[in-house]
Structure formats: C-alpha cells, structure tokens
Amino acid sequence: MKTNLIKYMLAGVAMLAAMLFTQTVSAQPAAKGKIAVVVSTLNNPWFVVLGETAKARAIELGYEATIFDSQNDTAKEAAHFENLIAGGYKAVLFNPTDANGSIANVQKAKAAGIPVFCIDREINSTNAATAQMLSDSYSGCVKLGQYFVKTVGKDGEYAELLGIVGDNNTWNRSKGFHSVVDRYPGLKMVAQQSGEFDRAKGLEVMESILQAHPNIKAVFCGNDAMALGAYQALVTAGKAEAVKVFGFDGADDAVKLIAEGKMAATGMQFPKTMARQSAEYADAYINGKRDFPQKIPVPVELVTKENVGKYGDYGKK
Numbered sequence: 001m002k003t004n005l006i007k008y009m010l011a012g013v014a015m016l017a018a019m020l021f022t023q024t025v026s027a028q029p030a031a032k033g034k035i036a037v038v039v040s041t042l043n044n045p046w047f048v049v050l051g052e053t054a055k056a057r058a059i060e061l062g063y064e065a066t067i068f069d070s071q072n073d074t075a076k077e078a079a080h081f082e083n084l085i086a087g088g089y090k091a092v093l094f095n096p097t098d099a100n101g102s103i104a105n106v107q108k109a110k111a112a113g114i115p116v117f118c119i120d121r122e123i124n125s126t127n128a129a130t131a132q133m134l135s136d137s138y139s140g141c142v143k144l145g146q147y148f149v150k151t152v153g154k155d156g157e158y159a160e161l162l163g164i165v166g167d168n169n170t171w172n173r174s175k176g177f178h179s180v181v182d183r184y185p186g187l188k189m190v191a192q193q194s195g196e197f198d199r200a201k202g203l204e205v206m207e208s209i210l211q212a213h214p215n216i217k218a219v220f221c222g223n224d225a226m227a228l229g230a231y232q233a234l235v236t237a238g239k240a241e242a243v244k245v246f247g248f249d250g251a252d253d254a255v256k257l258i259a260e261g262k263m264a265a266t267g268m269q270f271p272k273t274m275a276r277q278s279a280e281y282a283d284a285y286i287n288g289k290r291d292f293p294q295k296i297p298v299p300v301e302l303v304t305k306e307n308v309g310k311y312g313d314y315g316k317k
Helices: 002-027 045-060 074-086 103-111 137-152 168-181 199-212 224-237 252-259 271-286
Strands: 034-039 064-069 091-094 116-119 131-135 156-162 187-194 218-221 244-246 265-268 295-298 301-304
Touching: 034 045, 034 074, 045 064, 045 224, 045 271, 064 074, 074 103, 091 271, 103 116, 116 271, 131 137, 131 271, 137 168, 137 218, 137 244, 137 265, 137 301, 156 168, 156 199, 156 224, 168 187, 187 199, 199 218, 199 224, 218 224, 224 244, 224 252, 252 265, 252 301, 271 295
Parallel strands: 034 064, 034 091, 091 116, 116 131, 131 295, 156 187, 156 218, 218 244
Antiparallel strands: 265 301
C-alpha cells in the first residue's frame, strides 16, 4: 500500500514539474527570426566593434543573430551568402569586402527575398542593397587634410598608406585628403603604397618607406590599423617624434595615442551608431517598411589633441 502511494506521489511531482517547465518555456519570447551580420574581417578591432554592436542590437530587437567573418576574401563572403540564404535568415547587415566583387552576393540575397543593409563600406550598385549606411569619408579626410597642413606645414616630404584597392573608402579618403594637400606644391608625396587596412601590413610598408625616404615629416594612413602599424615602425626606427601620424576610423588605441601626443589626428566614424541603425532598419523592413534611402551618409568628426577628451569607446564619451 505504501509503495503504491509513493509511486502516485512521485508521478504527481513529475507531472507538476513538467507543467512548470512548459509554462517557463512558453513564457520566454520566441525569436522573431534570424539576422546575419557579415563583416569583411574580424582581424581589426574596429570591425569587431561594428559586428558585435550590430549583433547585440539585433538580439535586443528580438532576433537570433550570427556574425560571419569574410576575412577580406570575396570567395569566403560568397560562401557566407550561400549559407545564410539556405539558412533562412530574414536580413543581412553587411560590411562588404569589395565594392564591385560583392554586388553579386547582394543580388543573390535580394533574389531570395532577403534585404541587405550595407554598413561602412559600399557596393557600386544603386538597386541591389536595400540601403547603404556610409561614413562621409571624403569630407572627413578634407578635415584631416586641413589639419595636416596646419600641423605639418606647407612644405616637406610625406607618405601615404592606402587601404584595400577594391574598397571605395580607400579612394574617397585619399581623394578627400589630396583635395586639400595638393594645393601646396611644397608638400611632396614621396611614397604611396597599400597597407590593405591591416596593422601588420602597415608596419611592414612603413618600414620599407622609411628605408627609401628617411626624411619624411608625416604619414597619412587610410585607417587607424595601418596608422598604428606605421607608428610601431617609427618607434622601432627611432623616428616616432619626428614623423607625425594621421589615421582614420576612431579606434580606441589611436584615440589614446592622440591623447598621449604620439599620433596627430584621426577621423571618428562612429561604428556603433552605424551598426545599431542598420539593425533597426532591418527590423523595420521585416515589419513592413520599404521606403529606405539608398545611401545614408554619417558625418565624420576630426579628433585631435585639442578635442580628444570628448572621444572614446569608438564614439563620443
């Protein structure tokens, strides 16, 4: 008799536990779908911040979110798009590897009914992506060019480290900078090489430039990763105080060097702002909105020793 009673009691406890578990599970909000965050490379802290912020905002909005690292390889990027299309993702927050080479991937997603929102880097198409949120690199580098002349002077030799040749940001930044600096014939660019937006490559290229042109007064770098690599090369060569370094991005390490008087300036791009907004646009699209501007410019702010106290953590403090 006691054995049967114990069995009934245990069965009742198990049933109650199952009911409570079911209620707990049903109380958790179901994800609204999956959003993919495809980033050109995670070998740069700036892009890590961009990707992680986009992912976090998508999760806050109720979605599952996954980051895909293309490693600056268009073939890997294409494979990511094949996987996310097959995987039933509802939207893509996209940092392209190549302005032309990435168009086909965006078109495939569009054909599958998946909206793509480009962040920071653009593609050379006006009807493939749903919207493109882009830093105003040209204007930002006009400001850098003006500060360059102010601090370096109107004569002397300098070098330029370009980013990835297939990225429009590389040329927009270079053109913005040269629209100012080329007005001064006394400022002579003695070297212009690609550092591929990479810190290690920037160090390597800067070492080579210093051997051929030991008297340069400054170096303009298309992003902060290259600027940090260039600064490291200058330290090793004993020229860190003689050569002024200019970057672009607003990376925390660069902002700290500016505060310490070791780097001259950078352009703050606000990656967190762009990342959050792209996730919010994707959510709006999924919920029925369709009228998005094709290109959405995001202003860039000049960061120098005079105002560096206002900036940090990839934006304004």
